[in-house]
Amino acid sequence: MVSAVTDAHGHGKDRGQDHGHDHHGPAKGWRRWLYATNHKDIGTMYLVFSGLMFFIGGTMALVIRSELFTPGLQFVAPNVFNQMTTMHALIMVFGAVMPAFVGLANWMIPMMIGAPDMALPRMNNWSFWILPAAFSILMSTLFMPGGAPAGGWTMYPPLVLQTGDAFPFLIFSVHLMGLSSIMGAINVIVTIINMRTPEMSLLKMPMFVWTWLITAYLLIAVMPVLAGAVTMLLTDQFFGTSFFLAAGGGDPVMFQHIFWFFGHPEVYIMILPAFGVVSEIIPTFARKPLFGHDSMVYAASSIAFLSFIVWAHHMFTVGMPLTGQLFFMFATMLIAVPTGVKVFNWTATMWKGAMTFETPMLFSLAFLFLFTIGGFSGLMLAVVSSDIQYHDSYFVVAHFHYVLVPGSIFGIMAAVYYWLPKWTGHMYNEKLGQVHFWLSTIFVNVTFFPMHFLGLAGMPRRIPDYSTQFTDFNSIASIGAIGFGISQLLFVYIVVQCVRKRGSRASDTVWENPKGLEWTVPSPAPYHTFTQPPHVGAGAAFS
Amino acid sequence: MPGANSLALRLLAMALGMFGFGFLVLPPLYSVFCEITGLGGKTNQTAAVVAEAPDQGRSVKLEFVTAVNAYAPWEFHAGSDGMEITPGALYDTTFVAKNLANRSKIAQAVPSVAPQQAAKYFKKLECFCFTTQEFAAGEVKQMPVRFIVDSDLPAHIDTITLSYTFFDTERVSDASADLSHETAHERHSIH
Numbered sequence: 096m097v098s099a100v101t102d103a104h105g106h107g108k109d110r111g112q113d114h115g116h117d118h119h120g121p122a123k124g125w126r127r128w129l130y131a132t133n134h135k136d137i138g139t140m141y142l143v144f145s146g147l148m149f150f151i152g153g154t155m156a157l158v159i160r161s162e163l164f165t166p167g168l169q170f171v172a173p174n175v176f177n178q179m180t181t182m183h184a185l186i187m188v189f190g191a192v193m194p195a196f197v198g199l200a201n202w203m204i205p206m207m208i209g210a211p212d213m214a215l216p217r218m219n220n221w222s223f224w225i226l227p228a229a230f231s232i233l234m235s236t237l238f239m240p241g242g243a244p245a246g247g248w249t250m251y252p253p254l255v256l257q258t259g260d261a262f263p264f265l266i267f268s269v270h271l272m273g274l275s276s277i278m279g280a281i282n283v284i285v286t287i288i289n290m291r292t293p294e295m296s297l298l299k300m301p302m303f304v305w306t307w308l309i310t311a312y313l314l315i316a317v318m319p320v321l322a323g324a325v326t327m328l329l330t331d332q333f334f335g336t337s338f339f340l341a342a343g344g345g346d347p348v349m350f351q352h353i354f355w356f357f358g359h360p361e362v363y364i365m366i367l368p369a370f371g372v373v374s375e376i377i378p379t380f381a382r383k384p385l386f387g388h389d390s391m392v393y394a395a396s397s398i399a400f401l402s403f404i405v406w407a408h409h410m411f412t413v414g415m416p417l418t419g420q421l422f423f424m425f426a427t428m429l430i431a432v433p434t435g436v437k438v439f440n441w442t443a444t445m446w447k448g449a450m451t452f453e454t455p456m457l458f459s460l461a462f463l464f465l466f467t468i469g470g471f472s473g474l475m476l477a478v479v480s481s482d483i484q485y486h487d488s489y490f491v492v493a494h495f496h497y498v499l500v501p502g503s504i505f506g507i508m509a510a511v512y513y514w515l516p517k518w519t520g521h522m523y524n525e526k527l528g529q530v531h532f533w534l535s536t537i538f539v540n541v542t543f544f545p546m547h548f549l550g551l552a553g554m555p556r557r558i559p560d561y562s563t564q565f566t567d568f569n570s571i572a573s574i575g576a577i578g579f580g581i582s583q584l585l586f587v588y589i590v591v592q593c594v595r596k597r598g599s600r601a602s603d604t605v606w607e608n609p610k611g612l613e614w615t616v617p618s619p620a621p622y623h624t625f626t627q628p629p630h631v632g633a634g635a636a637f638s
Numbered sequence: 639m640p641g642a643n644s645l646a647l648r649l650l651a652m653a654l655g656m657f658g659f660g661f662l663v664l665p666p667l668y669s670v671f672c673e674i675t676g677l678g679g680k681t682n683q684t685a686a687v688v689a690e691a692p693d694q695g696r697s698v699k700l701e702f703v704t705a706v707n708a709y710a711p712w713e714f715h716a717g718s719d720g721m722e723i724t725p726g727a728l729y730d731t732t733f734v735a736k737n738l739a740n741r742s743k744i745a746q747a748v749p750s751v752a753p754q755q756a757a758k759y760f761k762k763l764e765c766f767c768f769t770t771q772e773f774a775a776g777e778v779k780q781m782p783v784r785f786i787v788d789s790d791l792p793a794h795i796d797t798i799t800l801s802y803t804f805f806d807t808e809r810v811s812d813a814s815a816d817l818s819h820e821t822a823h824e825r826h827s828i829h
Contacts, residue, residue, distance in 0.1 A: 214642045281649040289642045319653045323660025338665055341748040342707065342805030349668045353660060414754060416675070 121622055129224070132216035133622060134201045135518075137223050141198025142511070144226060146587070148190030149504075151234070153580050155183040160542075160576035162559055163569050176559035177245035178237070184248035188365070189272045190230050192499065195507045196368040197222075197279045200307050203514060204283060206613040206620060207301045209292030209629040214285040222278035229271035236261035247557065249354055250325065252339040252347050256332050266329045273318040280314035283307055292612070292628035298389060299631060301611050305392050306371030309399045313360045313367075316403075321357040324350060348413050355406035363402045366466075366498060367395055369506025370437060373459040376513050377441050379609040380456035381448030387440040394433035394440075401430045411479050412486045420479040427477035431470065438467055453606075454528035458509035461501055461536045469497030472547065487557075490550025496543045501536070508535070508586065515593050516601035520619030523593040531589060534582035541575030692726035698787065699723075703801035704733065710806035711739040712773075717780070725759075726789035733766065733781045735804065737773035744807045745771045747781075752799045759788035760798065770807055 121127045121136065131137050158179045162170050171179070201219065205212055213219050236243040241259020244250070250265070258265065287308050291300070300308075327338040328350070337343020339350045370391075378385045385391065407415060407423040415423075441463055450456070472494040476482050485491060516522050545568035550556075554565045561569065592598065601618040612631070616624045700723050702716035717732035737743050747767040751757040762768075766781035773779060787798065 215646060218646075277653045281646050281653070284649055285642050285646050288645060315649055315653050316656055319655075319657035320660035320664075323657050323664070326661055327665070340805075341803060342746045342807060345665075346668070346672070349665060352668065353664055356660075356664075414752075416754065 130220070131223075132212075132220055134205050134213045134216070134219065135620065135622065137213075137216075137219050138198045138201030138203075139518075140223050141194045141201060141226075144223070145191050145195035145198060145507075148186050148194070148230065150583070152183050152186035152191055153583065155179045155186070157576060157580050159183065160573040163561070164573040165570065166561055166563050166566055168560055171559070173559045174242060174245055177247075177557065178243040180557050181244045181246065181248050182233070182237070185233060185244075186230070187499075188248065188361075189269075189276075190226070192365050192503050192507070193272075193276060194226060196307075196310070196365075196503075197276075197283075199303075199368065199372070199507070199510050199514075200279075200283050202518065203510075203613060204286055204304055204307060205290070206616065206624055207304050207611055208287060208290065208295055209612050209625045209631070210286060210290035211623060211626045213282050214290055215282045218278050219282050222275045222282065225271050225275040225278075229268045229275065232264050232271070233268040236264050239264070249358070250328065250350075251354070252328060252331065252350050255328060262332060263329065266325045269325045270322055273322045276314050276318045280311035280318075283311040284315075287311075292625070292631060294628075294631040298392065301371075302374035302385060302388065302391055303368070303371035306367040306374070306395050309395050310364050310367045313364050313399055313402070317357040317360040317364075320353060321361075324353040324357065327353075348410075351410045351413060352406065355409045356403070358409065359406045360399070360402040362495075362498070363398055365503045366506075367398070369462065369466075369503050370395060372506045372510040372513070373441060373462050375611065376455045376459045376509055377444050377463075379513075379606050380453060380459075381445045381450050382607065383444055383448045384610070385440070386443035386446075387436075390436055391440055394436040397433040398430060401426060401433070405430065408477055408482070411482045424477055424479045428474060431474055434470055438463065438470075451607075453512075454523070454525060454532055455509045455513035457529065457532045457536075458505045458512065461532070462505045462509065465501030465505070465536075465539070466498055469494055469499075469502055472497060485550060487555055488550035489546045489554045489556055492556050493543050493546035493550055496546070500543065501539050505535075511590065513606075514613070515590065516598075516605045517613060517616075517618050517620055519593050519596065520601055520617075521593055521596045522598040522601050522605075523589050524598060527585065527589050531582060531585045534585065535579060538575045538579035538582055542572050542579055543575070545569075545571045545575075692724045692789070694724065696725055697722050698725060698791065698795065699797045700787075701797065701799045702731075702733075703799055704804070705801065706804045707806065710745070710804055711743065712736065712745060712804050712806075713738055714802070714804045723787060725787045725791045728763075728784065728786050730782060730784050733783065733802065734778065735771070735773070735781065736778045737776060739775060741775050743773050745773060746805050746807050747771070747802045748805060750801045750803070752801070753795065755792060756787075756795050756798045759791040760800070761786050761788060767802065 121133065122130065127136060128140060131140065156179075158171060159176065162168070162176055201213060204210075234243075239260045241261060244255065244258050244261050244265045246255040246258060250269075255265075256262070287300070287304060327336070330336040331338050331340055331345070337345040339345045339347045341347065374385055374391060405423055405427045407419065408427045411420060411423070452460075472490065476485055476491065476494055512523060512528055549565055549568045549572075552565065552568075554561055554569075603616070603618050604614045605618060606614075612625075612629055613620075615629065699720060701720045702718070704714045704716055706712050706714050713736040715734055717734055721729070721731065723729055733747075735745065737745075749762075749765070749767045751760045762783060762785045764782060764784040766783065771779065771781065
């Protein structure tokens with residue numbers, strides 16, 4: 096460890112000249128970004144893009160919550176409301192959460208494994224720059240005759256085939272998002288497998304790298320299946336096939352099977368990197384090594400495997416034989432075992448630790464607690480007999496928002512607070528960070544907890560108007576949503592201030608004795624790091 | 639350990655393979671799976687042998703449901719509200735459809751049986767759903783179904799629902815253009 100520190104400090108600045116390259120600084124102006132091949136630049140672009148999408152998708156969520164503040168139709172027509180639910184989901188899933196994790200992977204994976212850059216930097220450039228194109232196409236549909244897709248993000252036929260002019264644009268943008276994700280995933284795997292510093296064996300890799308490796312394999316396995324499913328929709332609509340059209344011998348239910356064969360691994364694609372993030376943060380602020388590093392790896396791998404055999408729990412109500420329902424119910428419940436291993440390992444990491452509660456730790460603790468609530472409501476939904484009652488109700492909305500907002504998004508925010516000083520060389524404003532944390536945590540619960548009650552009381556999801564007995568909880572949820580949305584402006588302010596170097600200077604280690612190679616390089620991390628493979632030091636640091 | 643490029647190519651091949659799996663393998667696999675298990679209420683069972691001893695003393699209620707897919711300009715209903723049948727015996731019934739469009743149309747009826755466990759015991763010897771049905775403008779057709787319910791039908795099943803949905807074989811987008819508006823309120827006639 097010590098040798099790595101001196102290595103990076105002593106020669107980091109002039110290593111570029113050692114190799115006789117004199118163009119190693121970033122290019123000037125727009126070329127730096129459009130032609131970017133540096134993993135840090137591309138990571139930054141991913142994160143900024145994801146933030147932008149987070150606010151666009153969030154604005155759509157606020158349209159939804161404003162409409163639902165009181166019963167009756169206030170602000171938008173039902174068709175616009177449906178467009179908002181559909182686009183909110185597509186933008187948040189493919190535009191905000193996934194690119195944010197790819198951005199973190201770009202920034203951190205090379206620095207955590209001692210690699211100079213990602214393995215395939217030009218493909219890296221492509222996989223980012225496809226995204227703005229994909230989302231421009233998707234969002235342009237808002238201005239088309241017939242409006243944006245309104246049949247739900249799951250794109251079930253035959254409803255989705257009634258989308259107007261937007262339909263082919265929807266399909267094409269999903270294709271592009273898939274391409275981007277697959278290229279990103281290939282890059283992550285090749286980087287991790289081929290570019291680790293020689294002393295780092297697979298089981299010595301930090302957890303964030305491990306969870307991303309597993310996520311990348313999931314992406315390669317399922318994003319093409321989604322591409323296949325939407326291609327079938329396209330050919331059904333325009334080329335006379337009948338994959339999902341009953342008249343021609345097809346079956347619309349088959350789409351649901353194929354979609355959720357993609358869709359369930361997809362939910363782990365969105366949570367596994369967050370597992371990795373909190374597995375980095377909790378040991379730092381508990382000042383103890385991660386409890387059960389290897390069991391965490393096996394648990395994440397088990398979750399990834401199980402995610403392929405549980406898809407039909409999304410569609411218990413299509414009518415399926417009892418044996419099928421039982422299989423998918425028990426397989427789903429089985430996922431609680433490796434997930435429980437992780438939750439208990441995080442808890443055990445904190446046991447008797449010398450804990451402090453800086454913002455990244457607060458977000459990680461909220462993640463641990465609130466994600467587990469989402470996990471428990473997931474177990475309730477796994478029970479076939481009760482799922483028939485909960486299906487397509489607000490209970491489902493409450494469940495997946497609990498795992499996605501205080502789950503994935505809190506994981507992303509924790510990661511940003513944790514590594515931002517390393518990226519910028521300056522501390523963020525800790526006091527404001529904590530204010531942001533408490534506002535977010537309170538409002539996220541005010542928003543989504545009442546939705547459990549709404550769902551259990553029978554309020555269906557995806558409706559712009561509702562029966563009057565649901566008014567109170569809907570109003571509370573809407574107030575929470577507006578509060579949560581405004582709180583995120585504070586997040587932007589904190590990040591921008593930190594990027595503008597308004598905070599105190601960050602030391603190279605930033606936190607008190609954190610483990611990992613990323614803390615052995617200077618703060619801010621130089622444009623090029625680890626052009627020579629570093630020494631890992633004592634293996635104990637990572638296990 | 640493979641080199642970076644060969645690993646990248648292998649991963650790319652994996653992605654292409656998964657696309658092929660989703661696009662080319664899953665749909666036929668799904669059909670075969672449904673046919674073997676009788677899932678999805680698929681009832682394309684045709685009986686080869688009809689010489690079965692009717693299970694006298696057992697009576698099963700058969701109900702009919704008819705529906706017309708959106709944009710398909712037909713009036714479609716069952717000839718009777720339902721019937722009492724004995725497993726193992728041969729029956730005939732009739733469905734009636736009228737083409738409401740002012741030009742000839744080709745329809746395809748898609749059958750489904752509920753509960754699903756009954757699907758594989760419900761065997762049709764003759765059905766208007768076996769082929770497409772051509773209708774002249776305004777034509778009314780009586781369409782026969784000849785079927786037998788296998789006497790192995792599980793004892794707990796006392797009611798079977800046979801449903802047909804009528805589809806226009808032309809594309810939805812074409813059909814919506816010439817859909818005569820008088821059919822709008824009669825798209826779903828359920829008996």
